[in-house]
Amino acid sequence: MAPLYLALLHFPVYDKNGQVVTTAVTNMDIHDIARVGRTYGLRRFYVVTPVQALRELAARIIAHWETGYGAAYNRTRKEALEIVALTEDLERTIVDVEHNAGTAPLLLVTSARTRRPTLTYPALRRMLREGERPLLLLFGTGWGLTEEVIGRADHRLPAITGMGTYNHLSVRAAAAIILDRICGAHEDEEAST
Amino acid sequence: MAPLYLALLHFPVYDKNGQVVTTAVTNMDIHDIARVGRTYGLRRFYVVTPVQALRELAARIIAHWETGYGAAYNRTRKEALEIVALTEDLERTIVDVEHNAGTAPLLLVTSARTRRPTLTYPALRRMLREGERPLLLLFGTGWGLTEEVIGRADHRLPAITGMGTYNHLSVRAAAAIILDRICGAHEDEEAST
Numbered sequence: 001m002a003p004l005y006l007a008l009l010h011f012p013v014y015d016k017n018g019q020v021v022t023t024a025v026t027n028m029d030i031h032d033i034a035r036v037g038r039t040y041g042l043r044r045f046y047v048v049t050p051v052q053a054l055r056e057l058a059a060r061i062i063a064h065w066e067t068g069y070g071a072a073y074n075r076t077r078k079e080a081l082e083i084v085a086l087t088e089d090l091e092r093t094i095v096d097v098e099h100n101a102g103t104a105p106l107l108l109v110t111s112a113r114t115r116r117p118t119l120t121y122p123a124l125r126r127m128l129r130e131g132e133r134p135l136l137l138l139f140g141t142g143w144g145l146t147e148e149v150i151g152r153a154d155h156r157l158p159a160i161t162g163m164g165t166y167n168h169l170s171v172r173a174a175a176a177i178i179l180d181r182i183c184g185a186h187e188d189e190e191a192s193t
Numbered sequence: 194m195a196p197l198y199l200a201l202l203h204f205p206v207y208d209k210n211g212q213v214v215t216t217a218v219t220n221m222d223i224h225d226i227a228r229v230g231r232t233y234g235l236r237r238f239y240v241v242t243p244v245q246a247l248r249e250l251a252a253r254i255i256a257h258w259e260t261g262y263g264a265a266y267n268r269t270r271k272e273a274l275e276i277v278a279l280t281e282d283l284e285r286t287i288v289d290v291e292h293n294a295g296t297a298p299l300l301l302v303t304s305a306r307t308r309r310p311t312l313t314y315p316a317l318r319r320m321l322r323e324g325e326r327p328l329l330l331l332f333g334t335g336w337g338l339t340e341e342v343i344g345r346a347d348h349r350l351p352a353i354t355g356m357g358t359y360n361h362l363s364v365r366a367a368a369a370i371i372l373d374r375i376c377g378a379h380e381d382e383e384a385s386t
Contacts (some may be wrong), residue, residue: 016267027222033365041356074209076361121379161378163234168269170225173369176362177377180370185354186314 003101004183006037006139006175007046007093010054012149013142023141027061032172034080040183043134044085044100046093055086070124090138090149096138105119105136109143109153110160110178117158121181123130124157128182137178139171195324196294197376199230199332199368200239200286203247204336216334218247220254225365227273233376236327237278237293239286248279282344283331283342290329298329302346303353303371304337305360310351314374317350321375330371332364 008029011022020153030047037045047058062084064070065077085095097105108124119127128135138153150156160177161167169177201222204215223240230238240251255277257263258270280286289296301317304310312320321328331338331346353370354360362370 032366035362038351038359039355039357039362049265076359079359080361093380137341160232160373162232162372163231163375166231166269166272169228169232169369170275172363172365175231176366176369177373179355180353180373181377181379182375183355184370186374 001129002128003043003134005044005046005097005101005105005134005136005159006033006042006179007048007087007090007136007176008033008139008141008171009090009145009149010049010051011089011143012146013140014144014146016143018143020146021142022051025049025051025058029141029172030084031077031080034176035077036082036176036179037083040179042083042179044082044097046087046096046164048087048089048093050088054101055088058084058086077168090152094136097134101134103132103134105134106155107136107138107153108155108157109138109145109150110157110174111140112159112169112174113144114156114159115116117156119155119157121157122177124155124182129174139175141171169187195321196236196327197234197321197330198237198239198290198294198298198327199226199228199330199372200241200283201281201332201364201368202338202342203242203244203333203334204282205331205338205339206333207339211213211336212234213339214335215242215244216252218242218244222334222365223251223254223277224270226271226368228270228275229369229372230276231273233372235276235372237290238276239278239280239289241280241282241286243281248281251279267359272280283345287329290327294327296325296327298327299348300329300331301348301350302331302338302343302347303350303367304333304343305348305352305362305367306337308354310349312348312350314350316350317375332368334364
């Protein structure tokens with residue numbers, strides 16, 4: 001089984017006008033993705049931002065739930081936030097995965113704009129189940145990862161689409177859906193009546 | 194194709210101690226689930242609360258994005274929020290679906306606590322594709338739908354599980370995952386290289 005990691009990049013990402021920006025770290029992203037990540041067996045969930053003050057803010061939020069009042073109030077939140085790590089940029093995130101897993105990860109990108117995917121979800125499920133090379137899933141906040149980051153990836157996953165052409169999901173929803181597609185227990189859905 | 198509806202109940206739901214409570218309506222739930230719902234072709238997404246002040250607050254948030262400043266600032270948010278409807282309780286939600294679709298809906302519940310599901314996700318995909326009877330998916334905020342609501346449902350869907358025993362997802366993440374399982378375009382995932 002390949003170890004799976006996820007990184008949420010707050011830079012470099014696009015804003016709605018296609019400018020490269022740094023977005024703010026949001027509490028809800030950290031909590032929601034940590035809970036999804038814990039459910040689906042992520043080794044680590046990296047919150048990546050070059051802004052030191054925002055890394056410190058995120059660290060304080062996490063400490064509240066890990067060791068502060070929240071740890072006793074809500075134990076499941078503590079378990080989720082244990083997988084969160086704070087890093088400065090993609091480079092240092094890759095290095096951290098390499099230290100943690102012993103090998104450099106394959107970089108996988110997902111984007112609502114993906115035109116030409118190089119990997120299907122079933123193929124990635126197999127890669128996870130049968131492989132050993134660590135996998136690092138990259139998500140972008142704002143209006144998504146820059147072309148430069150997408151260009152660096154080893155694989156591009158298909159965009160999530162539903163019934164029509166609308167696919168403006170929150171990054172929280174996209175991460176939930178994609179982790180379920182990759183790691184969810186889909187096969188053993190026997191109904192008992 | 195059966196028309197699909199989703200209702201997010203803020204009452205009656207459990208709190209962490211198993212007490213039946215009314216939870217607050219949160220802005221993030223409305224936005225995230227509306228965007229997921231719009232992506233996967235929901236006819237309507239009901240925000241259900243007995244508290245009139247919270248329905249009014251939700252209406253003001255929606256108006257901001259539908260006709261206020263937000264409508265010009267972010268057109269995709271407007272499209273998503275168009276599917277949101279505000280109702281007082283489950284009864285009136287069912288009546289609204291019946292008015293909208295012409296037939297009373299089948300009630301489907303999802304819960305992290307589901308022990309004995311009566312329907313698999315593939316079976317529900319077929320029901321949606323081949324059926325005509327409207328389907329109303331019920332989600333609970335807080336620590337989930339009460340046993341009374343679960344007991345009223347026509348079908349119980351399997352709990353979402355990942356790699357282990359942890360399944361404390363946010364209702365936003367659970368709704369995203371379940372709509373993707375039911376309505377996502379999973380078959381046509383051909384990779385081009």
